[in-house]
Amino acid sequence: MGFEPPQRLVRALGEMYGDAGTADWLGRLPALAGQALDAAGGDLTVERVAAPGGRSSLVVLVHRADGTPAALKIAPPAAGPAQERAALEHWNGWGAVKLLDAAEELDASGALLLERLHHEVSLRSLPEAKALLEAAGTVRRLWVDPPAAHPFETVAERTRRQTAGMRTAAEDAPELAALVEAALAARAELVEAAPEHLLLHGNFRQSKVLAGERAPWLTVGPEPVVGERAYDLARLVRDRVEDLIASPGGPATARRRVRKLAESLEVEQARLHGWTLFRAVESGTRALAEGRRQIGELTLEFAHWL
Known part of the structure:
Protein backbone atom coordinates (compact mmCIF):
# COMPACT_ATOMS: atom_id res chain seq x y z
CA MET A 1 0.00 0.00 0.00
CA GLY A 2 1.59 3.28 -1.08
CA PHE A 3 0.76 6.63 0.52
CA GLU A 4 2.28 9.74 2.04
CA PRO A 5 1.59 10.12 5.78
CA PRO A 6 0.16 13.55 6.63
CA GLN A 7 2.83 16.11 7.50
CA ARG A 8 1.05 16.90 10.76
CA LEU A 9 1.68 13.31 11.88
CA VAL A 10 5.31 13.37 10.76
CA ARG A 11 6.01 16.60 12.66
CA ALA A 12 4.19 15.52 15.80
CA LEU A 13 5.91 12.14 16.01
CA GLY A 14 9.26 13.84 15.55
CA GLU A 15 8.51 16.15 18.47
CA MET A 16 7.34 13.33 20.72
CA TYR A 17 9.71 10.47 19.90
CA GLY A 18 12.66 12.02 18.07
CA ASP A 19 13.58 11.97 14.40
CA ALA A 20 15.30 8.57 14.49
CA GLY A 21 12.42 6.68 16.08
CA THR A 22 9.92 8.48 13.87
CA ALA A 23 11.80 7.70 10.67
CA ASP A 24 11.98 4.01 11.58
CA TRP A 25 8.25 3.67 12.22
CA LEU A 26 7.26 5.78 9.22
CA GLY A 27 9.52 3.66 7.06
CA ARG A 28 7.67 0.54 8.20
CA LEU A 29 4.24 2.15 7.95
CA PRO A 30 3.34 0.90 4.44
CA ALA A 31 4.21 -2.65 5.50
CA LEU A 32 2.24 -2.27 8.73
CA ALA A 33 -0.79 -1.00 6.82
CA GLY A 34 -0.52 -3.91 4.40
CA GLN A 35 -0.22 -6.32 7.30
CA ALA A 36 -3.36 -4.90 8.90
CA LEU A 37 -5.30 -5.13 5.64
CA ASP A 38 -4.17 -8.74 5.19
CA ALA A 39 -5.19 -9.54 8.77
CA ALA A 40 -8.68 -8.35 7.95
CA GLY A 41 -8.93 -11.23 5.50
CA GLY A 42 -9.56 -9.16 2.39
CA ASP A 43 -12.61 -7.57 3.97
CA LEU A 44 -11.33 -4.01 3.60
CA THR A 45 -10.96 -1.74 0.59
CA VAL A 46 -8.90 1.42 0.99
CA GLU A 47 -10.43 4.77 0.11
CA ARG A 48 -7.85 7.30 1.29
CA VAL A 49 -5.74 8.53 4.20
CA ALA A 50 -7.58 10.92 6.51
CA ALA A 51 -5.88 14.31 6.45
CA PRO A 52 -4.73 16.36 8.21
CA GLY A 53 -5.28 13.50 10.65
CA GLY A 54 -4.08 13.16 14.21
CA ARG A 55 -0.78 13.73 15.96
CA SER A 56 -0.08 10.17 17.07
CA SER A 57 -1.50 7.78 14.48
CA LEU A 58 -2.37 7.24 10.83
CA VAL A 59 -6.05 6.85 9.98
CA VAL A 60 -6.95 5.14 6.72
CA LEU A 61 -10.54 5.41 5.58
CA VAL A 62 -11.77 2.04 4.33
CA HIS A 63 -15.01 0.23 3.64
CA ARG A 64 -15.84 -3.37 4.39
CA ALA A 65 -17.00 -5.99 1.93
CA ASP A 66 -20.63 -5.30 2.79
CA GLY A 67 -20.12 -1.59 2.03
CA THR A 68 -19.93 -0.44 5.65
CA PRO A 69 -17.55 2.51 6.02
CA ALA A 70 -14.84 2.11 8.65
CA ALA A 71 -11.52 3.59 9.75
CA LEU A 72 -8.26 1.70 10.15
CA LYS A 73 -6.11 3.38 12.78
CA ILE A 74 -2.40 2.50 12.95
CA ALA A 75 -0.26 3.83 15.80
CA PRO A 76 3.33 3.33 16.98
CA PRO A 77 3.82 1.18 20.08
CA ALA A 78 4.70 4.25 22.18
CA ALA A 79 1.19 5.61 21.56
CA GLY A 80 -0.30 2.63 23.41
CA PRO A 81 -2.65 1.05 20.83
CA ALA A 82 -3.12 -2.02 23.04
CA GLN A 83 -4.30 0.21 25.90
CA GLU A 84 -6.68 2.03 23.56
CA ARG A 85 -8.05 -1.30 22.33
CA ALA A 86 -8.69 -2.48 25.89
CA ALA A 87 -10.56 0.71 26.79
CA LEU A 88 -12.68 0.70 23.62
CA GLU A 89 -13.56 -2.96 24.15
CA HIS A 90 -14.71 -2.15 27.68
CA TRP A 91 -16.81 0.85 26.64
CA ASN A 92 -18.22 -1.14 23.70
CA GLY A 93 -19.44 1.98 21.92
CA TRP A 94 -20.93 3.67 25.00
CA GLY A 95 -19.87 7.29 24.54
CA ALA A 96 -16.91 6.26 22.42
CA VAL A 97 -16.13 5.12 18.91
CA LYS A 98 -16.93 1.43 18.50
CA LEU A 99 -14.22 -1.15 17.90
CA LEU A 100 -15.35 -3.24 14.92
CA ASP A 101 -12.80 -6.03 14.98
CA ALA A 102 -10.97 -7.39 18.00
CA ALA A 103 -8.88 -9.78 15.89
CA GLU A 104 -5.55 -10.50 17.54
CA GLU A 105 -3.90 -10.43 14.11
CA LEU A 106 -4.37 -6.66 13.97
CA ASP A 107 -2.48 -6.15 17.23
CA ALA A 108 0.91 -6.91 15.69
CA SER A 109 0.64 -3.90 13.40
CA GLY A 110 -0.72 -1.62 16.12
CA ALA A 111 -3.98 -1.35 14.16
CA LEU A 112 -7.56 -0.79 15.27
CA LEU A 113 -10.56 -1.15 13.01
CA LEU A 114 -13.12 1.44 14.09
CA GLU A 115 -16.54 2.63 13.07
CA ARG A 116 -16.36 5.60 10.70
CA LEU A 117 -17.06 8.97 12.26
CA HIS A 118 -17.06 12.39 10.62
CA HIS A 119 -13.40 13.11 11.34
CA GLU A 120 -13.71 16.65 9.98
CA VAL A 121 -16.46 17.64 12.48
Missing part, protein backbone atom coordinates in the same frame (compact mmCIF):
# COMPACT_ATOMS: atom_id res chain seq x y z
CA SER A 122 -15.48 17.87 16.14
CA LEU A 123 -16.94 19.79 19.06
CA ARG A 124 -14.52 22.59 18.19
CA SER A 125 -16.88 23.40 15.31
CA LEU A 126 -19.53 24.49 17.82
CA PRO A 127 -19.75 27.74 19.79
CA GLU A 128 -17.86 27.45 23.07
CA ALA A 129 -20.84 27.22 25.43
CA LYS A 130 -22.55 24.53 23.33
CA ALA A 131 -19.27 22.63 22.88
CA LEU A 132 -18.65 22.48 26.63
CA LEU A 133 -22.22 21.31 27.25
CA GLU A 134 -21.91 18.49 24.71
CA ALA A 135 -18.43 17.59 25.99
CA ALA A 136 -19.72 17.23 29.54
CA GLY A 137 -22.57 14.99 28.38
CA THR A 138 -20.19 12.81 26.41
CA VAL A 139 -17.38 12.36 28.91
CA ARG A 140 -19.69 11.35 31.75
CA ARG A 141 -20.62 8.21 29.77
CA LEU A 142 -17.01 7.05 29.81
CA TRP A 143 -16.66 7.13 33.59
CA VAL A 144 -17.32 3.50 34.47
CA ASP A 145 -15.63 0.96 36.69
CA PRO A 146 -12.55 -0.46 34.94
CA PRO A 147 -12.48 -4.15 34.00
CA ALA A 148 -11.09 -6.64 36.50
CA ALA A 149 -7.32 -7.06 36.29
CA HIS A 150 -7.17 -4.09 33.94
CA PRO A 151 -3.90 -3.09 32.20
CA PHE A 152 -4.22 0.65 32.75
CA GLU A 153 -2.01 3.03 34.71
CA THR A 154 -3.48 4.92 37.61
CA VAL A 155 -3.51 8.70 37.66
CA ALA A 156 -0.97 8.58 40.49
CA GLU A 157 1.39 6.41 38.42
CA ARG A 158 1.09 8.48 35.24
CA THR A 159 1.55 11.81 36.95
CA ARG A 160 4.48 10.50 39.00
CA ARG A 161 6.33 9.76 35.75
CA GLN A 162 5.58 13.25 34.50
CA THR A 163 7.06 15.04 37.49
CA ALA A 164 10.65 14.36 36.39
CA GLY A 165 10.26 16.41 33.22
CA MET A 166 8.62 19.22 35.16
CA ARG A 167 11.50 19.39 37.64
CA THR A 168 14.00 19.44 34.78
CA ALA A 169 12.12 22.35 33.21
CA ALA A 170 12.30 24.28 36.49
CA GLU A 171 16.04 23.68 36.70
CA ASP A 172 16.57 24.83 33.12
CA ALA A 173 14.30 27.88 33.49
CA PRO A 174 14.35 29.18 37.10
CA GLU A 175 11.52 31.60 36.31
CA LEU A 176 9.25 28.54 36.09
CA ALA A 177 10.30 27.13 39.46
CA ALA A 178 7.50 28.66 41.54
CA LEU A 179 4.80 27.54 39.09
CA VAL A 180 6.22 24.03 38.86
CA GLU A 181 6.45 23.74 42.65
CA ALA A 182 2.83 24.85 43.00
CA ALA A 183 1.75 22.21 40.48
CA LEU A 184 3.78 19.48 42.18
CA ALA A 185 2.35 20.42 45.57
CA ALA A 186 -1.18 20.27 44.17
CA ARG A 187 -0.51 16.81 42.74
CA ALA A 188 0.94 15.50 46.02
CA GLU A 189 -2.18 16.57 47.89
CA LEU A 190 -4.56 15.21 45.26
CA VAL A 191 -3.06 11.71 44.96
CA GLU A 192 -2.87 11.30 48.73
CA ALA A 193 -6.62 10.83 48.99
CA ALA A 194 -8.09 9.92 45.59
CA PRO A 195 -11.91 9.77 45.95
CA GLU A 196 -12.63 7.31 43.13
CA HIS A 197 -11.04 4.88 40.69
CA LEU A 198 -12.93 5.03 37.39
CA LEU A 199 -11.85 4.36 33.83
CA LEU A 200 -11.01 7.74 32.29
CA HIS A 201 -10.34 8.90 28.74
CA GLY A 202 -7.05 10.40 29.85
CA ASN A 203 -6.77 13.08 27.14
CA PHE A 204 -10.33 14.35 26.83
CA ARG A 205 -10.89 17.62 24.98
CA GLN A 206 -13.21 19.04 22.35
CA SER A 207 -11.16 17.84 19.38
CA LYS A 208 -11.44 14.27 20.67
CA VAL A 209 -15.24 14.26 20.27
CA LEU A 210 -16.40 13.69 16.69
CA ALA A 211 -19.79 13.67 15.02
CA GLY A 212 -21.20 10.22 14.32
CA GLU A 213 -24.17 8.41 12.84
CA ARG A 214 -24.93 6.04 15.72
CA ALA A 215 -24.84 8.91 18.19
CA PRO A 216 -24.48 12.66 17.67
CA TRP A 217 -21.07 12.80 19.38
CA LEU A 218 -18.57 10.05 20.17
CA THR A 219 -15.13 10.15 21.76
CA VAL A 220 -11.96 9.01 20.02
CA GLY A 221 -8.27 8.71 20.87
CA PRO A 222 -8.30 7.71 24.54
CA GLU A 223 -5.10 7.49 26.56
CA PRO A 224 -6.88 5.44 29.23
CA VAL A 225 -6.04 5.79 32.89
CA VAL A 226 -7.80 4.89 36.13
CA GLY A 227 -8.56 7.58 38.65
CA GLU A 228 -10.88 10.44 39.52
CA ARG A 229 -13.18 12.39 37.22
CA ALA A 230 -11.55 15.73 38.06
CA TYR A 231 -8.36 14.57 36.35
CA ASP A 232 -10.26 13.84 33.13
CA LEU A 233 -11.99 17.22 33.15
CA ALA A 234 -8.78 19.18 33.72
CA ARG A 235 -7.67 19.09 30.08
CA LEU A 236 -11.10 20.26 28.95
CA VAL A 237 -10.86 23.39 31.10
CA ARG A 238 -8.07 24.84 28.98
CA ASP A 239 -9.58 24.00 25.59
CA ARG A 240 -9.20 26.74 22.97
CA VAL A 241 -6.39 28.19 25.05
CA GLU A 242 -5.37 30.44 22.15
CA ASP A 243 -8.76 32.16 22.28
CA LEU A 244 -8.59 32.46 26.06
CA ILE A 245 -5.17 34.10 25.96
CA ALA A 246 -6.32 36.54 23.27
CA SER A 247 -9.40 37.53 25.26
CA PRO A 248 -9.19 40.40 27.78
CA GLY A 249 -11.46 38.36 30.03
CA GLY A 250 -9.41 35.18 29.76
CA PRO A 251 -8.50 34.73 33.43
CA ALA A 252 -12.10 35.17 34.57
CA THR A 253 -13.33 32.82 31.83
CA ALA A 254 -10.85 30.14 32.87
CA ARG A 255 -11.91 30.28 36.51
CA ARG A 256 -15.57 30.29 35.47
CA ARG A 257 -15.01 27.12 33.43
CA VAL A 258 -13.59 25.37 36.46
CA ARG A 259 -16.64 26.33 38.51
CA LYS A 260 -19.22 25.46 35.85
CA LEU A 261 -17.70 22.09 34.91
CA ALA A 262 -17.33 21.14 38.57
CA GLU A 263 -20.95 22.03 39.27
CA SER A 264 -22.43 20.40 36.18
CA LEU A 265 -20.60 17.11 36.71
CA GLU A 266 -20.68 17.11 40.52
CA VAL A 267 -16.92 17.22 40.90
CA GLU A 268 -15.23 18.97 43.81
CA GLN A 269 -14.14 22.37 42.51
CA ALA A 270 -10.88 22.46 44.47
CA ARG A 271 -9.81 19.10 43.03
CA LEU A 272 -10.62 20.18 39.49
CA HIS A 273 -8.66 23.39 40.05
CA GLY A 274 -5.67 21.43 41.34
CA TRP A 275 -5.61 18.96 38.46
CA THR A 276 -6.12 21.76 35.94
CA LEU A 277 -3.05 23.50 37.34
CA PHE A 278 -0.93 20.36 37.34
CA ARG A 279 -1.91 19.26 33.85
CA ALA A 280 -1.42 22.74 32.38
CA VAL A 281 2.07 23.07 33.87
CA GLU A 282 3.02 19.54 32.84
CA SER A 283 1.77 20.08 29.30
CA GLY A 284 3.38 23.50 28.99
CA THR A 285 6.81 22.41 30.20
CA ARG A 286 6.69 19.31 27.98
CA ALA A 287 5.81 21.44 24.95
CA LEU A 288 8.80 23.69 25.64
CA ALA A 289 11.06 20.65 25.93
CA GLU A 290 9.79 19.35 22.58
CA GLY A 291 10.44 22.68 20.87
CA ARG A 292 6.78 23.71 20.62
CA ARG A 293 7.49 27.06 22.17
CA GLN A 294 4.32 28.94 21.24
CA ILE A 295 1.86 26.44 22.66
CA GLY A 296 4.11 25.87 25.66
CA GLU A 297 4.16 29.54 26.56
CA LEU A 298 0.41 29.91 26.03
CA THR A 299 -0.31 26.94 28.28
CA LEU A 300 1.98 28.18 31.03
CA GLU A 301 0.39 31.64 30.86
CA PHE A 302 -2.98 29.94 31.33
CA ALA A 303 -1.55 28.08 34.35
CA HIS A 304 -0.47 31.39 35.91
CA TRP A 305 -4.10 32.55 35.84
CA LEU A 306 -5.18 29.71 38.10
Whole structure:
Protein backbone atom coordinates (compact mmCIF):
# COMPACT_ATOMS: atom_id res chain seq x y z
CA MET A 1 0.00 0.00 0.00
CA GLY A 2 1.59 3.28 -1.08
CA PHE A 3 0.76 6.63 0.52
CA GLU A 4 2.28 9.74 2.04
CA PRO A 5 1.59 10.12 5.78
CA PRO A 6 0.16 13.55 6.63
CA GLN A 7 2.83 16.11 7.50
CA ARG A 8 1.05 16.90 10.76
CA LEU A 9 1.68 13.31 11.88
CA VAL A 10 5.31 13.37 10.76
CA ARG A 11 6.01 16.60 12.66
CA ALA A 12 4.19 15.52 15.80
CA LEU A 13 5.91 12.14 16.01
CA GLY A 14 9.26 13.84 15.55
CA GLU A 15 8.51 16.15 18.47
CA MET A 16 7.34 13.33 20.72
CA TYR A 17 9.71 10.47 19.90
CA GLY A 18 12.66 12.02 18.07
CA ASP A 19 13.58 11.97 14.40
CA ALA A 20 15.30 8.57 14.49
CA GLY A 21 12.42 6.68 16.08
CA THR A 22 9.92 8.48 13.87
CA ALA A 23 11.80 7.70 10.67
CA ASP A 24 11.98 4.01 11.58
CA TRP A 25 8.25 3.67 12.22
CA LEU A 26 7.26 5.78 9.22
CA GLY A 27 9.52 3.66 7.06
CA ARG A 28 7.67 0.54 8.20
CA LEU A 29 4.24 2.15 7.95
CA PRO A 30 3.34 0.90 4.44
CA ALA A 31 4.21 -2.65 5.50
CA LEU A 32 2.24 -2.27 8.73
CA ALA A 33 -0.79 -1.00 6.82
CA GLY A 34 -0.52 -3.91 4.40
CA GLN A 35 -0.22 -6.32 7.30
CA ALA A 36 -3.36 -4.90 8.90
CA LEU A 37 -5.30 -5.13 5.64
CA ASP A 38 -4.17 -8.74 5.19
CA ALA A 39 -5.19 -9.54 8.77
CA ALA A 40 -8.68 -8.35 7.95
CA GLY A 41 -8.93 -11.23 5.50
CA GLY A 42 -9.56 -9.16 2.39
CA ASP A 43 -12.61 -7.57 3.97
CA LEU A 44 -11.33 -4.01 3.60
CA THR A 45 -10.96 -1.74 0.59
CA VAL A 46 -8.90 1.42 0.99
CA GLU A 47 -10.43 4.77 0.11
CA ARG A 48 -7.85 7.30 1.29
CA VAL A 49 -5.74 8.53 4.20
CA ALA A 50 -7.58 10.92 6.51
CA ALA A 51 -5.88 14.31 6.45
CA PRO A 52 -4.73 16.36 8.21
CA GLY A 53 -5.28 13.50 10.65
CA GLY A 54 -4.08 13.16 14.21
CA ARG A 55 -0.78 13.73 15.96
CA SER A 56 -0.08 10.17 17.07
CA SER A 57 -1.50 7.78 14.48
CA LEU A 58 -2.37 7.24 10.83
CA VAL A 59 -6.05 6.85 9.98
CA VAL A 60 -6.95 5.14 6.72
CA LEU A 61 -10.54 5.41 5.58
CA VAL A 62 -11.77 2.04 4.33
CA HIS A 63 -15.01 0.23 3.64
CA ARG A 64 -15.84 -3.37 4.39
CA ALA A 65 -17.00 -5.99 1.93
CA ASP A 66 -20.63 -5.30 2.79
CA GLY A 67 -20.12 -1.59 2.03
CA THR A 68 -19.93 -0.44 5.65
CA PRO A 69 -17.55 2.51 6.02
CA ALA A 70 -14.84 2.11 8.65
CA ALA A 71 -11.52 3.59 9.75
CA LEU A 72 -8.26 1.70 10.15
CA LYS A 73 -6.11 3.38 12.78
CA ILE A 74 -2.40 2.50 12.95
CA ALA A 75 -0.26 3.83 15.80
CA PRO A 76 3.33 3.33 16.98
CA PRO A 77 3.82 1.18 20.08
CA ALA A 78 4.70 4.25 22.18
CA ALA A 79 1.19 5.61 21.56
CA GLY A 80 -0.30 2.63 23.41
CA PRO A 81 -2.65 1.05 20.83
CA ALA A 82 -3.12 -2.02 23.04
CA GLN A 83 -4.30 0.21 25.90
CA GLU A 84 -6.68 2.03 23.56
CA ARG A 85 -8.05 -1.30 22.33
CA ALA A 86 -8.69 -2.48 25.89
CA ALA A 87 -10.56 0.71 26.79
CA LEU A 88 -12.68 0.70 23.62
CA GLU A 89 -13.56 -2.96 24.15
CA HIS A 90 -14.71 -2.15 27.68
CA TRP A 91 -16.81 0.85 26.64
CA ASN A 92 -18.22 -1.14 23.70
CA GLY A 93 -19.44 1.98 21.92
CA TRP A 94 -20.93 3.67 25.00
CA GLY A 95 -19.87 7.29 24.54
CA ALA A 96 -16.91 6.26 22.42
CA VAL A 97 -16.13 5.12 18.91
CA LYS A 98 -16.93 1.43 18.50
CA LEU A 99 -14.22 -1.15 17.90
CA LEU A 100 -15.35 -3.24 14.92
CA ASP A 101 -12.80 -6.03 14.98
CA ALA A 102 -10.97 -7.39 18.00
CA ALA A 103 -8.88 -9.78 15.89
CA GLU A 104 -5.55 -10.50 17.54
CA GLU A 105 -3.90 -10.43 14.11
CA LEU A 106 -4.37 -6.66 13.97
CA ASP A 107 -2.48 -6.15 17.23
CA ALA A 108 0.91 -6.91 15.69
CA SER A 109 0.64 -3.90 13.40
CA GLY A 110 -0.72 -1.62 16.12
CA ALA A 111 -3.98 -1.35 14.16
CA LEU A 112 -7.56 -0.79 15.27
CA LEU A 113 -10.56 -1.15 13.01
CA LEU A 114 -13.12 1.44 14.09
CA GLU A 115 -16.54 2.63 13.07
CA ARG A 116 -16.36 5.60 10.70
CA LEU A 117 -17.06 8.97 12.26
CA HIS A 118 -17.06 12.39 10.62
CA HIS A 119 -13.40 13.11 11.34
CA GLU A 120 -13.71 16.65 9.98
CA VAL A 121 -16.46 17.64 12.48
CA SER A 122 -15.48 17.87 16.14
CA LEU A 123 -16.94 19.79 19.06
CA ARG A 124 -14.52 22.59 18.19
CA SER A 125 -16.88 23.40 15.31
CA LEU A 126 -19.53 24.49 17.82
CA PRO A 127 -19.75 27.74 19.79
CA GLU A 128 -17.86 27.45 23.07
CA ALA A 129 -20.84 27.22 25.43
CA LYS A 130 -22.55 24.53 23.33
CA ALA A 131 -19.27 22.63 22.88
CA LEU A 132 -18.65 22.48 26.63
CA LEU A 133 -22.22 21.31 27.25
CA GLU A 134 -21.91 18.49 24.71
CA ALA A 135 -18.43 17.59 25.99
CA ALA A 136 -19.72 17.23 29.54
CA GLY A 137 -22.57 14.99 28.38
CA THR A 138 -20.19 12.81 26.41
CA VAL A 139 -17.38 12.36 28.91
CA ARG A 140 -19.69 11.35 31.75
CA ARG A 141 -20.62 8.21 29.77
CA LEU A 142 -17.01 7.05 29.81
CA TRP A 143 -16.66 7.13 33.59
CA VAL A 144 -17.32 3.50 34.47
CA ASP A 145 -15.63 0.96 36.69
CA PRO A 146 -12.55 -0.46 34.94
CA PRO A 147 -12.48 -4.15 34.00
CA ALA A 148 -11.09 -6.64 36.50
CA ALA A 149 -7.32 -7.06 36.29
CA HIS A 150 -7.17 -4.09 33.94
CA PRO A 151 -3.90 -3.09 32.20
CA PHE A 152 -4.22 0.65 32.75
CA GLU A 153 -2.01 3.03 34.71
CA THR A 154 -3.48 4.92 37.61
CA VAL A 155 -3.51 8.70 37.66
CA ALA A 156 -0.97 8.58 40.49
CA GLU A 157 1.39 6.41 38.42
CA ARG A 158 1.09 8.48 35.24
CA THR A 159 1.55 11.81 36.95
CA ARG A 160 4.48 10.50 39.00
CA ARG A 161 6.33 9.76 35.75
CA GLN A 162 5.58 13.25 34.50
CA THR A 163 7.06 15.04 37.49
CA ALA A 164 10.65 14.36 36.39
CA GLY A 165 10.26 16.41 33.22
CA MET A 166 8.62 19.22 35.16
CA ARG A 167 11.50 19.39 37.64
CA THR A 168 14.00 19.44 34.78
CA ALA A 169 12.12 22.35 33.21
CA ALA A 170 12.30 24.28 36.49
CA GLU A 171 16.04 23.68 36.70
CA ASP A 172 16.57 24.83 33.12
CA ALA A 173 14.30 27.88 33.49
CA PRO A 174 14.35 29.18 37.10
CA GLU A 175 11.52 31.60 36.31
CA LEU A 176 9.25 28.54 36.09
CA ALA A 177 10.30 27.13 39.46
CA ALA A 178 7.50 28.66 41.54
CA LEU A 179 4.80 27.54 39.09
CA VAL A 180 6.22 24.03 38.86
CA GLU A 181 6.45 23.74 42.65
CA ALA A 182 2.83 24.85 43.00
CA ALA A 183 1.75 22.21 40.48
CA LEU A 184 3.78 19.48 42.18
CA ALA A 185 2.35 20.42 45.57
CA ALA A 186 -1.18 20.27 44.17
CA ARG A 187 -0.51 16.81 42.74
CA ALA A 188 0.94 15.50 46.02
CA GLU A 189 -2.18 16.57 47.89
CA LEU A 190 -4.56 15.21 45.26
CA VAL A 191 -3.06 11.71 44.96
CA GLU A 192 -2.87 11.30 48.73
CA ALA A 193 -6.62 10.83 48.99
CA ALA A 194 -8.09 9.92 45.59
CA PRO A 195 -11.91 9.77 45.95
CA GLU A 196 -12.63 7.31 43.13
CA HIS A 197 -11.04 4.88 40.69
CA LEU A 198 -12.93 5.03 37.39
CA LEU A 199 -11.85 4.36 33.83
CA LEU A 200 -11.01 7.74 32.29
CA HIS A 201 -10.34 8.90 28.74
CA GLY A 202 -7.05 10.40 29.85
CA ASN A 203 -6.77 13.08 27.14
CA PHE A 204 -10.33 14.35 26.83
CA ARG A 205 -10.89 17.62 24.98
CA GLN A 206 -13.21 19.04 22.35
CA SER A 207 -11.16 17.84 19.38
CA LYS A 208 -11.44 14.27 20.67
CA VAL A 209 -15.24 14.26 20.27
CA LEU A 210 -16.40 13.69 16.69
CA ALA A 211 -19.79 13.67 15.02
CA GLY A 212 -21.20 10.22 14.32
CA GLU A 213 -24.17 8.41 12.84
CA ARG A 214 -24.93 6.04 15.72
CA ALA A 215 -24.84 8.91 18.19
CA PRO A 216 -24.48 12.66 17.67
CA TRP A 217 -21.07 12.80 19.38
CA LEU A 218 -18.57 10.05 20.17
CA THR A 219 -15.13 10.15 21.76
CA VAL A 220 -11.96 9.01 20.02
CA GLY A 221 -8.27 8.71 20.87
CA PRO A 222 -8.30 7.71 24.54
CA GLU A 223 -5.10 7.49 26.56
CA PRO A 224 -6.88 5.44 29.23
CA VAL A 225 -6.04 5.79 32.89
CA VAL A 226 -7.80 4.89 36.13
CA GLY A 227 -8.56 7.58 38.65
CA GLU A 228 -10.88 10.44 39.52
CA ARG A 229 -13.18 12.39 37.22
CA ALA A 230 -11.55 15.73 38.06
CA TYR A 231 -8.36 14.57 36.35
CA ASP A 232 -10.26 13.84 33.13
CA LEU A 233 -11.99 17.22 33.15
CA ALA A 234 -8.78 19.18 33.72
CA ARG A 235 -7.67 19.09 30.08
CA LEU A 236 -11.10 20.26 28.95
CA VAL A 237 -10.86 23.39 31.10
CA ARG A 238 -8.07 24.84 28.98
CA ASP A 239 -9.58 24.00 25.59
CA ARG A 240 -9.20 26.74 22.97
CA VAL A 241 -6.39 28.19 25.05
CA GLU A 242 -5.37 30.44 22.15
CA ASP A 243 -8.76 32.16 22.28
CA LEU A 244 -8.59 32.46 26.06
CA ILE A 245 -5.17 34.10 25.96
CA ALA A 246 -6.32 36.54 23.27
CA SER A 247 -9.40 37.53 25.26
CA PRO A 248 -9.19 40.40 27.78
CA GLY A 249 -11.46 38.36 30.03
CA GLY A 250 -9.41 35.18 29.76
CA PRO A 251 -8.50 34.73 33.43
CA ALA A 252 -12.10 35.17 34.57
CA THR A 253 -13.33 32.82 31.83
CA ALA A 254 -10.85 30.14 32.87
CA ARG A 255 -11.91 30.28 36.51
CA ARG A 256 -15.57 30.29 35.47
CA ARG A 257 -15.01 27.12 33.43
CA VAL A 258 -13.59 25.37 36.46
CA ARG A 259 -16.64 26.33 38.51
CA LYS A 260 -19.22 25.46 35.85
CA LEU A 261 -17.70 22.09 34.91
CA ALA A 262 -17.33 21.14 38.57
CA GLU A 263 -20.95 22.03 39.27
CA SER A 264 -22.43 20.40 36.18
CA LEU A 265 -20.60 17.11 36.71
CA GLU A 266 -20.68 17.11 40.52
CA VAL A 267 -16.92 17.22 40.90
CA GLU A 268 -15.23 18.97 43.81
CA GLN A 269 -14.14 22.37 42.51
CA ALA A 270 -10.88 22.46 44.47
CA ARG A 271 -9.81 19.10 43.03
CA LEU A 272 -10.62 20.18 39.49
CA HIS A 273 -8.66 23.39 40.05
CA GLY A 274 -5.67 21.43 41.34
CA TRP A 275 -5.61 18.96 38.46
CA THR A 276 -6.12 21.76 35.94
CA LEU A 277 -3.05 23.50 37.34
CA PHE A 278 -0.93 20.36 37.34
CA ARG A 279 -1.91 19.26 33.85
CA ALA A 280 -1.42 22.74 32.38
CA VAL A 281 2.07 23.07 33.87
CA GLU A 282 3.02 19.54 32.84
CA SER A 283 1.77 20.08 29.30
CA GLY A 284 3.38 23.50 28.99
CA THR A 285 6.81 22.41 30.20
CA ARG A 286 6.69 19.31 27.98
CA ALA A 287 5.81 21.44 24.95
CA LEU A 288 8.80 23.69 25.64
CA ALA A 289 11.06 20.65 25.93
CA GLU A 290 9.79 19.35 22.58
CA GLY A 291 10.44 22.68 20.87
CA ARG A 292 6.78 23.71 20.62
CA ARG A 293 7.49 27.06 22.17
CA GLN A 294 4.32 28.94 21.24
CA ILE A 295 1.86 26.44 22.66
CA GLY A 296 4.11 25.87 25.66
CA GLU A 297 4.16 29.54 26.56
CA LEU A 298 0.41 29.91 26.03
CA THR A 299 -0.31 26.94 28.28
CA LEU A 300 1.98 28.18 31.03
CA GLU A 301 0.39 31.64 30.86
CA PHE A 302 -2.98 29.94 31.33
CA ALA A 303 -1.55 28.08 34.35
CA HIS A 304 -0.47 31.39 35.91
CA TRP A 305 -4.10 32.55 35.84
CA LEU A 306 -5.18 29.71 38.10
